[in-house]
Amino acid sequence: SIVKHSFHSFFYFERSIDNNKMGQAMRMMKYDRAGNLANSIDALSFDGYPLNWHRLDDGVMGGKSETLQDLLMTPTSEGESMLRFSGTINTEGGGFASIRAPLSETGLTKETTALRIKYRGDGRTYKVLLSNGNQSTGGPWSKNPSWQIDLPTSSNGVTSTSLPLSKFLPSFGARAASDTENFTLIPSEMHEIGFMLSLKLSDGSDNPVSTFGEGIFDFCLDIDSVDPVTSKEGEQKEL
Numbered sequence: 067s068i069v070k071h072s073f074h075s076f077f078y079f080e081r082s083i084d085n086n087k088m089g090q091a092m093r094m095m096k097y098d099r100a101g102n103l104a105n106s107i108d109a110l111s112f113d114g115y116p117l118n119w120h121r122l123d124d125g126v127m128g129g130k131s132e133t134l135q136d137l138l139m140t141p142t143s144e145g146e147s148m149l150r151f152s153g154t155i156n157t158e159g160g161g162f163a164s165i166r167a168p169l170s171e172t173g174l175t176k177e178t179t180a181l182r183i184k185y186r187g188d189g190r191t192y193k194v195l196l197s198n199g200n201q202s203t204g205g206p207w208s209k210n211p212s213w214q215i216d217l218p219t220s221s222n223g224v225t226s227t228s229l230p231l232s233k234f235l236p237s238f239g240a241r242a243a244s245d246t247e248n249f250t251l252i253p254s255e256m257h258e259i260g261f262m263l264s265l266k267l268s269d270g271s272d273n274p275v276s277t278f279g280e281g282i283f284d285f286c287l288d289i290d291s292v293d294p295v296t297s298k299e300g301e302q303k304e305l
Contacts, residue, residue, distance in 0.1 A: 106167075109149035112259065113175075113294050117167040119149065122260075123160075131155045133163040151261050152286040155279060161265035162240075163285070166258055168199055174231075174253035180295035181259075184226045186288040187219020191277040192263050194229060199257035211236035211243055213251050214268035217261075218277070219287065228295055235268045242270035261287060 106120035121133035133153040153163045174196075181194065197212040213234040219225065231251055236243040243249055263285050267273050279285070 109147055110289065110292055112167075112169060112292055115170045117169075117259070117292070119165045119167045121153075121163070121165050123153070123163040131160050131163045133165060149289040150286065151289065152284070154282060154284050155263060156282045157265060157280065158282075162262055164195070164260050164262035164264075166195070166260035169257050169259055171257070172254065173256045174294060175296065176253055177296040178231065178253045178294045179297050180228045180230045182226065182228045182291075182293045182295050183217070184224060184290035185217075185219065186224045186290070187217075187221065188286050189221050189277070190219055190263060190279065190285055190287075191267065191273055192217040192219060192261055192287055193268055194234075195258075195260035195262055196231075196234060196251070196256045197258045197260075198255050211238055211249055213237070213256070214242075214262075216268050224290060237268065237270070240264065240266040240270065242268065259292065261289065263287070 103120045106118045108116055108118050110117045123131045123133040131154060133151070149165075151165050155161060155163055183194065193214045194217050195212050195214055198210055200210065213231075214237045215229050215234045217227075217229070231253065234251055236246055236249040236251075263278070265273050265278055
């Protein structure tokens, strides 16, 4: 009968949801955050401080995306090894991949006004992250936001850009803070830097398919250098 058919369809749908939730919960339990830290790699430096990168992707919340971080033997302009942030995004149950590196214990200097990044992308829009380095920071239930800014990329060669700290937005997970006036980015409290590809932009809006992707897809961002821009540099240029 129609009633019986509807009941069986609903039961199948409900069971599918339960199975999906169970699979997501199992992936969260198996996510090896400690292993990611243990397998971190050294690449680039920031104001003379060597950066040690580890991955953090949506597996932490039960997603299926995978991040890779590699050293490219092609030397950077500073003679260091270039950092490659690549992997596979799977939008089923998630939709982000990232790499993070601790900054020095003193954080950014108080004179820091921006970050200068030299990179080669693939046409997708990534994000640059800053945080106090605590694992819970920037999460949906955290009291402290991570700070994010969009990084549009092109597949046409190397790009260099300066990202003003004043343009970084406070964020909790994929949600931008609605009361931004209540948060202030204090350079000395920033102890971690990161790069992310996410289905959400820094303001919390959707990252368009044209600059993100859909379904399951690969991505690649090569980073040549990450440097602080200070107010002293601005003063010297004016002179």
